Amino acid sequence: MKAKHQRLVLAVVALCGVVGAGVLAASALRDEAAYFRTPDEVAGGKAAVGEAMRLGGMVAKGSIVRQADGLTIRFVATDGKASVPVEYKGIVPDLFGEESGMVADGRMRADGTFVADRILAKHDERYMPPQMGDMPKDMKAAVKG
Amino acid sequence: MHAYANPTRFLAIARPLTPWLLGLGLLLVLAGGLAGLALVPGDYKQGETARILYVHVPSAWLGMGGWTSLAIAGLVQLVWRHPLAGIAARAIAVPGMLFTALCLATGSIWGKPTWGTWWEWDGRMTSMLVLLFLYAGFIALTNGDDAQRQGGALSRGAAIYALVGAINIPIINRSVIWWNSLHQGPSITLGGSSIDGALLWPLGLTLAGFSLLFGAIVLMRMRRIIADNRVAARLRRLADEEE
Amino acid sequence: MAGVISGGDQWAYVAAAYGLTVALTAAVLWSSWRAMVRAEKRSHALRKDRR
Numbered sequence: 001m002k003a004k005h006q007r008l009v010l011a012v013v014a015l016c017g018v019v020g021a022g023v024l025a026a027s028a029l030r031d032e033a034a035y036f037r038t039p040d041e042v043a044g045g046k047a048a049v050g051e052a053m054r055l056g057g058m059v060a061k062g063s064i065v066r067q068a069d070g071l072t073i074r075f076v077a078t079d080g081k082a083s084v085p086v087e088y089k090g091i092v093p094d095l096f097g098e099e100s101g102m103v104a105d106g107r108m109r110a111d112g113t114f115v116a117d118r119i120l121a122k123h124d125e126r127y128m129p130p131q132m133g134d135m136p137k138d139m140k141a142a143v144k145g
Numbered sequence: 146m147h148a149y150a151n152p153t154r155f156l157a158i159a160r161p162l163t164p165w166l167l168g169l170g171l172l173l174v175l176a177g178g179l180a181g182l183a184l185v186p187g188d189y190k191q192g193e194t195a196r197i198l199y200v201h202v203p204s205a206w207l208g209m210g211g212w213t214s215l216a217i218a219g220l221v222q223l224v225w226r227h228p229l230a231g232i233a234a235r236a237i238a239v240p241g242m243l244f245t246a247l248c249l250a251t252g253s254i255w256g257k258p259t260w261g262t263w264w265e266w267d268g269r270m271t272s273m274l275v276l277l278f279l280y281a282g283f284i285a286l287t288n289g290d291d292a293q294r295q296g297g298a299l300s301r302g303a304a305i306y307a308l309v310g311a312i313n314i315p316i317i318n319r320s321v322i323w324w325n326s327l328h329q330g331p332s333i334t335l336g337g338s339s340i341d342g343a344l345l346w347p348l349g350l351t352l353a354g355f356s357l358l359f360g361a362i363v364l365m366r367m368r369r370i371i372a373d374n375r376v377a378a379r380l381r382r383l384a385d386e387e388e
Numbered sequence: 389m390a391g392v393i394s395g396g397d398q399w400a401y402v403a404a405a406y407g408l409t410v411a412l413t414a415a416v417l418w419s420s421w422r423a424m425v426r427a428e429k430r431s432h433a434l435r436k437d438r439r
Contacts, residue, residue, distance in 0.1 A: 004224060004225065007223060007224045008224045011220060011223055011224055011308070014305075014308070015308060018308070018309050018312050019312060021312075022312040022315075022316065026316060026319075026323060029324075033268050033323075033324045034268075034324045034325040035265065035266075035267035035268060035324060035325050035326045035327055036325050036327075037325070038325065056325055056327075092261075093258075093259070093260060093261030094258065094391075094392065094393040094394060094395060095190060095191070095259055095260070095261075095391060095392070095393055096261075096391065097391020097392070098391065099391075100190075100391050103327055119261070120260045120261045120262055120265070120327060121259065121260055121261055122260065122327060122329065123190070123191065123259050123260070123329050124329050124330075125329045125330045125331060125332040125339045125340075126332070126339045126340070126341075127188050127191075127195055127198065127332065127339070127340040127341060127344045127345075128188065128189050128340075128341035128343070128344065129185075129186040129187075129188075129189065129341060129343045129344060130186060130187065130188070130189045167417075178406065182402070182406070187398075189392070190391060190392050190393065191393050192392065192393040192394060192398050193393075193398035193399055193402055194393055194398050194401050194402060196402050196406075197401065197402060197405040197406075200405055200406055200409040201405070204409070239416060239420075240416060240420075243412055243413065243416050246412070247408065247409050247412055247413070250405075250408055251405040251408065251409060254401050254404050254405045254408075255401065255405065257401065258393055258395065258397075258398060258401050259393065355413075358413065358417065361417070362416060362417060362420050365420040365421055365423075365424040366420050366423075366424070368424045368427075368428065369420070369423045369424040369427045369428075372424070372427035372428045372430065372431040373427050373431075375431045375434075375435075376427070376430050376431050376434055379431075379434045379435070380434070
């Protein structure tokens with residue numbers, strides 16, 4: 001009986017140690033492991049001009065403007081706290097659109113515009129049938145009761 | 146005698162249980178899969194590709210659930226020396242790795258049309274890939290080792306490896322919350338589901354169905370190990386008698 | 389329409405994901421089943437052989 005308890009205590013102590021180390025490592029990695037930076041972080045001076053980085057945020061409503069060459073688009077990426085203008089030349093994924101998430105690879109230009117050389121669409125966690133997607137939010141709430 | 150009494154009692158339950166898990170699992174997977182393919186509408190934004198959800202989410206759940214049970218089995222083996230724990234851990238490794246690989250593959254197939262990329266090194270995808278490697282390491286560590294020939298218990302090293310590897314499970318789960326990631330946040334939380342009910346119900350069927358199939362695979366693999374043990378034990382006895 | 393996946397090849401992705409899942413799951417199910425049946429047959433035969 002005693003040996004069993006000893007092993008249990010040892011296992012629990014070891015487990016706590018491992019979990020503690022894991023949590024410490026994870027929190028230390030908080031910035032390093034981030035897949036992208038937010039407009040708020042960029043506004044806070046976390047992006048040096050010309051440094052390769054990833055910017056992630058929502059495409060602001062009504063902000064997508066197609067340039068005269070037909071290939072270049074400009075839009076504003078926002079996270080609700082700050083926003084960054086983005087310029088991109090190329091094809092965007094189907095899912096890319098206003099009021100929807102995106103992640104862009106690129107770098108900041110001196111004038112404060114983010115020049116992207118690749119854009120990915122970010123999906124959010126909502127799934128619903130097409131008819132409901134077109135409904136305004138309050139109507140959706142009414143339908144659901 | 147402790148070592149023999151338990152597998153016998155286990156087999157008395159496992160033998161009749163295996164065909165039930167198998168049959169019911171296949172039925173539910175078939176029903177959920179067909180419903181997910183044909184009965185429910187596509188998503189308002191993702192269109193038809195959203196249907197990948199019904200195979201992706203169960204494989205993610207089983208890949209992670211597999212390692213959780215593997216770690217618990219490792220703990221039981223380490224502390225209580227229960228003879229079935231090591232056998233269970235060995236039986237879980239291959240189906241666990243299968244569903245982890247399926248999770249990565251179906252996620253990648255979904256990612257291409259949705260995100261516009263097959264693979265990105267974000268927190269969720271990287272930690273899930275680490276889980277795949279953990280399974281591979283566990284299989285390499287335990288397959289054909291001395292402990293396997295001596296009844297299927299885990300060596301102390303393998304049991305500790307199973308426990309330490311479990312740290313990755315909460316990391317996978319929290320990765321989309323701790324770190325900015327390309328992968329979306331959790332759709333189903335304790336607070337409810339952001340998957341509309343019209344699209345959600347086939348997921349319940351495939352989740353239950355694949356879980357039952359996972360159980361059936363584990364039972365079959367455990368029965369195989371136990372049968373191999375008995376053959377080895379009898380052959381040893383025969384050899385002793387002949388001397 | 390922007391922001392919506394509308395291409396005609398969507399079903400190809402769906403078919404690939406489902407096909408892969410079915411194929412790999414069936415392979416592991418089948419090999420686990422066969423290994424179990426063989427091992428239990430061997431064990432059973434040995435028991436009949438010599439009590």
